[in-house]
Each structure stands twice: as C-alpha cells, then as structure tokens.
Amino acid sequence: MSVVKITLPDGSVREHPVGVKGIEIAQSISEGLARNSLAIEVNGEIWDLSRPILQDASIKIFTWNDKGGKYAFWHSSAHLFAEALEALYPGVKFGIGPPIENGFYYDVDLGDVPFGDEELLAVEKKMVELAKTNSQFVRSEVSKKDAVEYFTQKNDPYKLELIEGLEDGSITFYQQGNFVDLCRGPHIPSTGPIKAIKLLNVAGAYWRGNEKNKMLKRIYGITFPKQKELEEYLFMLEEAKKRDHRKLGKELELFAFSEKVGMGLPLWLPKGTILRERLEQFMRRAQIRAGYDPVVTPHIGSKQLYVTSGHYEKYGKDSFQPIHTPDESEEFLLKPMNCPHHCEIYKVKPRSYKDLPIRLAEFGTVYRYEQSGELHGLTRVRGFTQDDAHIFCRPDQVKEEFIKVIDLVLFVFKSLGFENYTAQVSLRDPENKAKYIGEDALWERAEREIQEAADERGLKTVAVKGEAAFYGPKLDFMVKDALGRSWQLGTIQVDYQLPQRFELEYIGSDNQKHRPVMIHRAPFGSLERFVAVLIEHCAGNFPLWLAPDQIAVLPISERFNDYAQKVIDLLRERDIRGFLDDRNEKIGRKIRDAEVKKVPFMLLVGEKEVSDNKVSVRKHGEGDKGAMDLNEFVNSFAKDFALPD
RNA sequence: GCUGUUGUAGCUCAGGGGUAGAGCACUUCCUUGGUAAGGAAGAGGUCGAGAGUUCAAUUCUCUUCAACAGCUCCA
Structure with missing residues (x-):
C-alpha cells in the first residue's frame, strides 16, 4: 500500500496511507484533537477534514482557537442559516454567504416579504433545531452543466450568475440536510458543534457590490461552540458601544452637531477644542523639528485652480458647488484639499535643487460633499482639518523623504499608544486604469518606491489593489474603531502628476529645468477622525497632556x-x-x-x-x-x- | 446616493386617537460633610418639520429633515 508523507506544524513527518482524511490524522495525534478539530490546512489551502489527501503535504489542524477553524465554523453557520431560511421561506433566492471577521452574513432575495427582528428570531430558532440534527456537510464535485441545471431548476439567478464565472471542473457543491449550496468550502464535519446562534441584524447590500444592481437583504449572524462564548461576545459588543466616540463625545462635551448648521459639520465644544489644539501643538513641534515650514492658505480657491489640478474634472459634480460673486464670470470653490494652494506657494519664486526638499505644512480645513449616508460621527464629516503637508523634492530624494514621513507617523502612533494599526499599500486597480491619471511608468515607479520605503522601515504591509488615489499610490495607516470598523488615519502619497499639471520646476546642478516630485502626507489624517479614534482607543481616558481638564x-x-x-x-x-x-x-x-x-x-x-x-x-x-x-x-x-x- | 430602523424635557428612555410621564442634569432651600450618588421643593416639552384622515392627531397615513445599521463612495 502506498503512503503519503504528512508534515506537521512542528516539522515532524508521519506516514499515512494515500487518501487519508484530516480527521484520521487528528485521531492519530489525539482523541481530544479529533474531537475539537474543525478543518485542516493542506499545503496552505483550507480543506474539509473528510477530504482525502492524495499527495505528500504539510498540514495544520484547525480548532476553534485558530482563525481557520473559526472561518470554517462560521462558513458552515452561513449554510445552516440558509437551510433554516429556506425551510421557513421556500423559494428564497441566495446571493453569497461568506464568513467574516466576526461571524458571517448571507445576502438573500426575499422579494417583498418583510423581514425584521421577529423573523430573525424565528430563523434563529429554526437554526438551533437544524443544528441539533447534526447533519453532515457533504462535498461533491459537479460539472458546470449539472450545476447550471440544478440552480436553473431551483430558479436562483444569483447562483447561476456566480456559476457562469466559474471554470468547469472547479465547481463544488456542499449539502447538509436538505440544503445544497454552490460553495468552494471548506466546512466543519457536521452542524452539531454549532451550539450558540445569534442573528444580529438585517441590512441592505447591492448584489455583487454594484449600486446599479438589485439590493438584497444582508443578514448578519454569529455562532459559537458554547453558549457562554456567545454571551461573552454579546457583552463585549455592549462594552464596545460604551466607548463609541459619538457617545463619549457627547458625555464629555467634546463636540456636537446641529441640524441648523448642517449635517457632517462638527461643532467643537470648549473641551474638545483644548484636546484638538493640544494635538496640533504636538504635531507642530514634531514638524518644526523635522524641517517643515508652516504656511497658511485661504479656505476657497478659484475654479481654475482645481481645473488645473484635475480635481474639478474628477470630483466637480460631487462637490459643494461653486461660490458665485457679483462678477458673473467668477467662480470659487470651497477648498476640498490643500495641495493646489501649496503648489502655488512653491511657484512664488524659482527654486534651486539646493532648496529641495521644501516641506510646506498647514492645518488646512477642507470641505468635501460626502454622500449623506456616509457621514459618521467625527470619522466621516463634510468639513475637517487635515494635518497636511506637501514635500517637494528631487526624484533622488523621494525614498529618503518617504522614510522620514514614515518615522513621523510611527512617532505619532507610539506617542499615543496606537499599536494595532495596519500599514496598507494602496495600489491602482490594474483592471480599471481609466479611473487614474498619469503614465504607467510613473505609477509603477511610485508604487515601487512606496513599497521599498515601507520595507526599509520594517513595516509589515498589506497591498490592496484599487485603493490608490486617482493621482497616485498611497501608504495608508489603518486603525480600527471600538466596533471593529477600519478607518484610515495617516496617509503618505507619492505624486508625479500635480507637479506636471502645475508645471513645477527647479533648476538642477546642470543649470537645466527639472520637475520635482510631490509627497502628500498627513500623519493624523484629519484631526476629526484622529480624535474620534483616539477617544475610542483610550475610552475617553486621555493621557494627561491631552486631557481637557487635567x-x-x-x-x-x-x-x-x-x-x-x-x-x-x-x-x-x-x-x-x-x-x-x-x-x-x-x-x-x-x-x-x-x-x-x-x-x-x-x-x-x-x-x-x-x-x-x-x-x-x-x-x-x-x-x-x-x-x-x-x-x-x-x-x-x-x-x-x-x-x- | 441606496435599503431598512428610529425621532417624546439638556441626557437616557416609558407612554399612547381625547392637547404628556420617570430617572439623571438644572434652580432654590435645608444640610457643612474626608475618597464613587445627603434631603426637600421648583422649573423644563408646538411629542423632528409640513400636509392629510378625524368632532378630535404627539399617537393613524403621506411627504420631508435628521440620526443609526449596512451597502456604495472616500481628493
């Protein structure tokens, strides 16, 4: 009988017969592990425990304590939810139902059937009932033809659309009880371990994330192997809500909103203003030490300024509309960013290569007409102040300057005790280059420089495609709020476009004109968002130097x-x-x-x-x-x- | 912007077709105290806004504004 070599995480190698299943490997290690195992990682892919392993492999067995175990558990819970929903609402159409960081969701089309808290409870009850039957999750490989036939018969257009995008031979179904779903897997062996179930809320979500598509109902839920864990999770959620900056901002009298002033336009109360000004003082000092020159620019700029920068073409329609004057030919825009003004400061006189880098810093208040549904406390507002600066430098200085900015951002985070941030390299979406301006070569160069600078500082980065600004890639520092929502704080951006558009120049050592490179950067991002995240981070217990009342x-x-x-x-x-x-x-x-x-x-x-x-x-x-x-x-x-x- | 939920006193919330209630905060008085809530009295609201149904609307219906959750967006 032939064997496969199975390498365990500790490096030890065991031999098992070809076709050995994950669950059997777990059993060979210990009964306890077998009892608690939920899924198995095989050569980096997460598999079902029941899937035969045909070749030598490195494996890791996942239990509830592993991210991969939770992933499979919640993925299976989503299927259980779908089974329960279908049992109660025959004919319901399903979109996608993935596991998420905390739990799972399923997008469903219930037609016009109302679905609220009572209905959630009913489905929850049904899920508990079905889980108890402990039905197995059975994986089967199906041909594209059979898959299409199944969902045509079931009349589920969403699944059919998904199948269309899949390659024949790579399609798998999973079945538990009477419910069959198109699914790549993996799943836990059976529904039994899903003991504690809570459906959290219902929200709208566009099919495939496209606002032109139909809006489905997205139902969020979470499950646990033990009731006690569910209770702890729900308690933690309640605790997290207590540190919500909108609640604490009101209680501690930091900021307020007024319908009369307008949505998304925060009013800073005396105590909040002290906090904010302390942060400004802190940043001002750090920037002076890092060689920045403070500048001040007006809150409006003529339309032509933004036509030149390209922002008018990109955002003109979705911005606050132009301000008119008695002179009919004149139009001004409320400034949505500070860079064009700073470019004009650069241009006030000829610059020599010896002058560079020039670092212009401003706490610039800007106004952006954010979609109404996007406004959120202080984290997303329509009027906010960036701790903005623009560094104009020679191409050979880009990396060094970029690294200095990274150091500044890290200094800020360290000073305030932010440890759980993610450094995200925000790249262009290669599928949709029309969204961006500028030549490919410059983009590639900028993207490379950002990655190199981040690597040089030992930052662990995550590259995300499609998150770049329209004029260039970014290094974004993401921090989570009390409820686990991710927000961008610090940002550093390399820009080859604006210097071109504004025809910025410097005289090189060769006495020829050259084009400088621009780095946009804001370590806080905006004072509003930074304060919001800070409030939630310290639950309103500010460090002594920041506390409004010490x-x-x-x-x-x-x-x-x-x-x-x-x-x-x-x-x-x-x-x-x-x-x-x-x-x-x-x-x-x-x-x-x-x-x-x-x-x-x-x-x-x-x-x-x-x-x-x-x-x-x-x-x-x-x-x-x-x-x-x-x-x-x-x-x-x-x-x-x-x-x- | 889209889907859904919510909107009652400064705050947190109860109520409900017959023109409103609690706790906290606030004001006054009593009390002058030693490390997380002393006592009493008083004052506070066009029930988000507009329209409709009704003898009568804060309550029902519609519209609108705002907040919340999620989606989409984010220079």
Missing part, C-alpha cells in the same frame, strides 16, 4: 473654597488645566462626578490640607495617593503634563 479641585466643604481657589490659580500659572468644584455637595459626590468625567487627578482640600498647606491627590481609576505639597505634585507628574517627546 485636575479637579474638590473642597471638603464650602469653608475651604478660598483655599481651593488659590490651588487652582497656582496650577493655572503652571499651565495646568482644571476646575474647582465649589458646589454645595458632599465630597463623595464630587469625587464621583469627577470620576465619571474621567478627570485624571482630583485634588482634595479640607481642614488638614489647609493647615499643612498641601493637597490630597486622588488619581482617576486608582484612588487615594496621599497628601503632598502642590509643587511636589506638579513636579512628580511634570513629564506627563508636557507634550511627549
């Missing part, structure tokens, strides 16, 4: 209000921000209120403190730190009060 002075009774006022005054002289709680309330109450407001330090003053000329320090979330002299307090936390270095 201290609260709490007199034990009204008799000590005068002393407390003196404490506040002395602290203000040392640039420490805070407030005096002189309300006619008990100390317990004042402490509670200051804790709820997440004020980093509470300074209690009463009989003892007045006579010793001290303050009793209480730290937010930690409690009593004992009495100390005011100078001693300020000095011992001086480093935390200051901008980070």
Whole structure:
C-alpha cells in the first residue's frame, strides 16, 4: 500500500496511507484533537477534514482557537442559516454567504416579504433545531452543466450568475440536510458543534457590490461552540458601544452637531477644542523639528485652480458647488484639499535643487460633499482639518523623504499608544486604469518606491489593489474603531502628476529645468477622525497632556473654597488645566462626578490640607495617593503634563 | 446616493386617537460633610418639520429633515 508523507506544524513527518482524511490524522495525534478539530490546512489551502489527501503535504489542524477553524465554523453557520431560511421561506433566492471577521452574513432575495427582528428570531430558532440534527456537510464535485441545471431548476439567478464565472471542473457543491449550496468550502464535519446562534441584524447590500444592481437583504449572524462564548461576545459588543466616540463625545462635551448648521459639520465644544489644539501643538513641534515650514492658505480657491489640478474634472459634480460673486464670470470653490494652494506657494519664486526638499505644512480645513449616508460621527464629516503637508523634492530624494514621513507617523502612533494599526499599500486597480491619471511608468515607479520605503522601515504591509488615489499610490495607516470598523488615519502619497499639471520646476546642478516630485502626507489624517479614534482607543481616558481638564479641585466643604481657589490659580500659572468644584455637595459626590468625567487627578482640600498647606491627590481609576505639597505634585507628574517627546 | 430602523424635557428612555410621564442634569432651600450618588421643593416639552384622515392627531397615513445599521463612495 502506498503512503503519503504528512508534515506537521512542528516539522515532524508521519506516514499515512494515500487518501487519508484530516480527521484520521487528528485521531492519530489525539482523541481530544479529533474531537475539537474543525478543518485542516493542506499545503496552505483550507480543506474539509473528510477530504482525502492524495499527495505528500504539510498540514495544520484547525480548532476553534485558530482563525481557520473559526472561518470554517462560521462558513458552515452561513449554510445552516440558509437551510433554516429556506425551510421557513421556500423559494428564497441566495446571493453569497461568506464568513467574516466576526461571524458571517448571507445576502438573500426575499422579494417583498418583510423581514425584521421577529423573523430573525424565528430563523434563529429554526437554526438551533437544524443544528441539533447534526447533519453532515457533504462535498461533491459537479460539472458546470449539472450545476447550471440544478440552480436553473431551483430558479436562483444569483447562483447561476456566480456559476457562469466559474471554470468547469472547479465547481463544488456542499449539502447538509436538505440544503445544497454552490460553495468552494471548506466546512466543519457536521452542524452539531454549532451550539450558540445569534442573528444580529438585517441590512441592505447591492448584489455583487454594484449600486446599479438589485439590493438584497444582508443578514448578519454569529455562532459559537458554547453558549457562554456567545454571551461573552454579546457583552463585549455592549462594552464596545460604551466607548463609541459619538457617545463619549457627547458625555464629555467634546463636540456636537446641529441640524441648523448642517449635517457632517462638527461643532467643537470648549473641551474638545483644548484636546484638538493640544494635538496640533504636538504635531507642530514634531514638524518644526523635522524641517517643515508652516504656511497658511485661504479656505476657497478659484475654479481654475482645481481645473488645473484635475480635481474639478474628477470630483466637480460631487462637490459643494461653486461660490458665485457679483462678477458673473467668477467662480470659487470651497477648498476640498490643500495641495493646489501649496503648489502655488512653491511657484512664488524659482527654486534651486539646493532648496529641495521644501516641506510646506498647514492645518488646512477642507470641505468635501460626502454622500449623506456616509457621514459618521467625527470619522466621516463634510468639513475637517487635515494635518497636511506637501514635500517637494528631487526624484533622488523621494525614498529618503518617504522614510522620514514614515518615522513621523510611527512617532505619532507610539506617542499615543496606537499599536494595532495596519500599514496598507494602496495600489491602482490594474483592471480599471481609466479611473487614474498619469503614465504607467510613473505609477509603477511610485508604487515601487512606496513599497521599498515601507520595507526599509520594517513595516509589515498589506497591498490592496484599487485603493490608490486617482493621482497616485498611497501608504495608508489603518486603525480600527471600538466596533471593529477600519478607518484610515495617516496617509503618505507619492505624486508625479500635480507637479506636471502645475508645471513645477527647479533648476538642477546642470543649470537645466527639472520637475520635482510631490509627497502628500498627513500623519493624523484629519484631526476629526484622529480624535474620534483616539477617544475610542483610550475610552475617553486621555493621557494627561491631552486631557481637557487635567485636575479637579474638590473642597471638603464650602469653608475651604478660598483655599481651593488659590490651588487652582497656582496650577493655572503652571499651565495646568482644571476646575474647582465649589458646589454645595458632599465630597463623595464630587469625587464621583469627577470620576465619571474621567478627570485624571482630583485634588482634595479640607481642614488638614489647609493647615499643612498641601493637597490630597486622588488619581482617576486608582484612588487615594496621599497628601503632598502642590509643587511636589506638579513636579512628580511634570513629564506627563508636557507634550511627549 | 441606496435599503431598512428610529425621532417624546439638556441626557437616557416609558407612554399612547381625547392637547404628556420617570430617572439623571438644572434652580432654590435645608444640610457643612474626608475618597464613587445627603434631603426637600421648583422649573423644563408646538411629542423632528409640513400636509392629510378625524368632532378630535404627539399617537393613524403621506411627504420631508435628521440620526443609526449596512451597502456604495472616500481628493
């Protein structure tokens, strides 16, 4: 009998008969593993445990603790959902139903049948019932002809469309119970392990992501092997909602919106403004140190400016419309980005190669008419301030400058404790080059330079096609919000197009005219989005240097209000921000209120403190730190009060 | 922009065809207290906006605006 060599993750090699199944390998290792195994990775592909292995292979067995195990589990759950839905709604048409980071969804066409919370519960119940039958997921290879025939008979146009795009010989079906689905797999062995099920919500989604197509219902759900894990997950979701920046922004009085001012136009309240200005100070200092020159440009620019830049052609129709003046031939646009203005600053005088790089920085407020459905707290707004800068440099300086910007972004992230970011190289969509301007050669060069710079700094990058700006590729730093939604913060972009369009030049050492390269960069991205993500990242417990109120002075009774006022005054002289709680309330109450407001330090003053000329320090979330002299307090936390270095 | 859900006091929410309620916050008074909510009284709302049905609409219907979830988009 012939054998296959199976290499385990630890490097050990075992021999099994040809056609051995994953589950059998698991059993040969241990009964426990076999019981918990959900899928198997074979030479990098994830397979069913029941699929025979015919050749030598490196394998890894997945359990619930592996991403691949969860993937198969949730993928199978999507099938279970579909089975339940079909049982309750015969004739329902199915789109796609993949596993996602947390759970799965299935796009379905229910026609005009209403589908809400009650219906979700009913399907959920049916799923539990079907899971208990522990029916096996059976894989079968089918010919394209048979596949088409099956779904034609079932009258499911979406699946037929999917099959059309598949190659004959590569089509597989999976069946569990009475439900058959077109599916590449893999799946867990049977429905039994799916014990805890929650259908989360229903939303609309265009078929194949194209807004010209029909909108299907997308039903999200999540499942777990144990009820307790589901409960923990739902609890975690609730906890995450508590740190939503929209909720905390309101509670901590950081920002607000007004219907009268207009949607997507944030109003920064006094406390939010302090936070924002501290971030600006931090960035200003870092940029001065990195050789940037601050500039200021107007909030509007003539239409011609954006015709030159190409932005008018690309976004003119979807922007705030031009501002008119008494002169009918005149049109101005609210500036949607700062680069054209900065190009004009570059052009105020002839530049020598010795002048480069020139780094122009501006906290530039821009206005973009984002689709109404896109607006989201502070993360997606119609008026926002970029910590923008444009670096004009010689072609031979691009990589070095790019690396310096990466260092700046990493410095910002480190200073604020952002550790879980993704560096994304955003490339052009090679299938749809019409979306972009500029020659192929320049694109390829820019894409290469970005990747090289990122590699040189040891960044782990993910390349994503189709995410580039229309004028060039980007290196984007993505960070997740409290609910796991990904947002782009820092961005660095190499641009060969704008210098051409604006005919930017410098005189080289050869006394000839040359074209500079432009690097767009914004380490925060925008102050709005950065603050939003920061709020969620620290759950409103800002580092001391950023906290709008750093201290609260709490007199034990009204008799000590005068002393407390003196404490506040002395602290203000040392640039420490805070407030005096002189309300006619008990100390317990004042402490509670200051804790709820997440004020980093509470300074209690009463009989003892007045006579010793001290303050009793209480730290937010930690409690009593004992009495100390005011100078001693300020000095011992001086480093935390200051901008980070 | 699309699909769906929601809109009642500053905030969180209950109610429901016969012109509104709670808790917190707010104001005043009592209380002057030692590390997470002292007590009492009071003030607050064209029930998102517009139209329709009705003797009567905050409640039902339509339109509109906004928020939320997802999709699409994101210079």
